[in-house]
Amino acid sequence: MTTGQAIATMVGGFLFPFMIRLSWGKLVDDFGPIGGWMAAAFIVGTVWTINHGINNPMITQSENGAWIDMAVAAAVGVYVASIVRGGKVKPSMRNISAGLSGGVLAGLVLSFFL
Amino acid sequence: MKFFRAIIGYFIAGLLVMSIWNGLVDSYGIAGGYMAAIIIIGPMYYLNHYIGLIDIPEDHAFVDMAFGIGVAGIFRDIFMNGFEAFTSTIPTLSLVIIGAIIGGIAAGLIEENMEKEQDKKHAFKPADETPGPKYDGSESNLK
Numbered sequence: 001m002t003t004g005q006a007i008a009t010m011v012g013g014f015l016f017p018f019m020i021r022l023s024w025g026k027l028v029d030d031f032g033p034i035g036g037w038m039a040a041a042f043i044v045g046t047v048w049t050i051n052h053g054i055n056n057p058m059i060t061q062s063e064n065g066a067w068i069d070m071a072v073a074a075a076v077g078v079y080v081a082s083i084v085r086g087g088k089v090k091p092s093m094r095n096i097s098a099g100l101s102g103g104v105l106a107g108l109v110l111s112f113f114l
Numbered sequence: 115m116k117f118f119r120a121i122i123g124y125f126i127a128g129l130l131v132m133s134i135w136n137g138l139v140d141s142y143g144i145a146g147g148y149m150a151a152i153i154i155i156g157p158m159y160y161l162n163h164y165i166g167l168i169d170i171p172e173d174h175a176f177v178d179m180a181f182g183i184g185v186a187g188i189f190r191d192i193f194m195n196g197f198e199a200f201t202s203t204i205p206t207l208s209l210v211i212i213g214a215i216i217g218g219i220a221a222g223l224i225e226e227n228m229e230k231e232q233d234k235k236h237a238f239k240p241a242d243e244t245p246g247p248k249y250d251g252s253e254s255n256l257k
Contacts, residue, residue, distance in 0.1 A: 006209055013213025014220075020178075021221035033164050037156040045151035053144045059210060065203025066191035071131070072184035073210050077218035078176055084222025087175035095120050095170060095177035102124030103185025110132055110186065111193035 005060040012051045012058035016070045017077020019043050075099075116169045123168040127158045127179040128186025 001009070020043060027035035051059045051070045059070060083089060131154055138146035162168045162179040170176055188207075191199045 001205060006205070009206060009209040010213035010216075013210035014217035015213075016217070017214050018217040018221045021218065022225060028164070033160055036159045036164055037152060040155035040159060041148060041152050044155045045148040048147050048151060049144055053139070053147045060206065062203045062206045064195075064199065065206060066189075066195070066199040067132075067187045068203055068206045068210055069131070069184050069187040070210070071180035071187065072207065073214035073217070074180035075178050075184050075214075076211050077214035077221070078178045078180070080215050080218030081222040081225070082174075082176035084219055085225065086173070088173055089175050091171070092175035092177055094117055095168065095174070096181070098117055098120035098168075099124045099177055099181035100185055102121040103128045103182045104189045105121070106125045106128030106132065106182065106186035107189025107191075107193055109129060110190040114133060114190070114194070 001060050001062065008058045009060050012070065013073040013077070015058075016043075016047045016051065016073045017081065019047060020074055021078055021081045120168045123162040124179060124182025124185075127162060128182040130154045130158065131183045132186045132190050 020039075024036075024039045024043065027039045029035070031038060047070065051057055059068065061068060079092075131150075134154055135147070135150040138150045140146070142149065158179060163170075168177075168179060188200065188203070191203075
């Protein structure tokens with residue numbers, strides 16, 4: 001990975017949670033549940049295109065490394081943003097451990113058939 | 115119960131994204147990516163965060179379903195290619211996390227700033243809340 005690619009990877013990680021945090025909730029407030037689909041298409045779809053979709057994507061994957069999805073950035077960034085706005089860390093540990101268990105389980109099941 | 119509800123939520127999100135997405139992209143390219151976003155992220159957001167399969171009270175730090183998706187992607191490859199897959203991906207992982215932390219802090223601060231401006235715009239008080247002199251008419255100035 002070149003220095004340029006490293007910087008781009010970091011900016012890719014910046015972009016996704018930033019857009020989610022500032023516009024997803026407002027879209028749902030304004031359009032109801034359909035706002036969630038708009039966010040899925042216009043935030044996730046579009047940012048996915050630049051981060052993973054195009055031929056030389058913004059997030060450079062490491063050679064022979066496990067896939068780092070931009071979802072990692074979304075999870076970390078949205079979590080940090082909610083802490084900045086006063087979210088409590090300690091009670092969130094229940095969902096952190098649930099997320100770890102669910103994610104590992106999903107990875108295990110996927111490895112059985114993919 | 116809420117713990118198991120959350121596990122199922124993160125599990126399904128990770129399962130669907132880390133399999134269907136690649137399939138659609140292989141068939142349709144970037145258009146497939148948009149399709150995947152609409153047919154997976156849309157319903158999964160609806161189930162997990164709109165209906166609330168994953169319970170996140172307002173004052174708790176927000177653990178998005180993306181956490182399940184990210185972990186599923188990493189562990190899928192660890193289970194398929196061994197633990198070296200994780201060690202070799204550490205550079206990408208740490209860069210993405212650093213970027214995400216900066217993005218999260220920036221978004222939080224900007225949101226706070228926007229709300230402050232909004233409050234200023236909407237903050238109006240009656241000019242005077244105390245009754246005027248002789249309001250009760252006991253000592254009228256009117257002559």
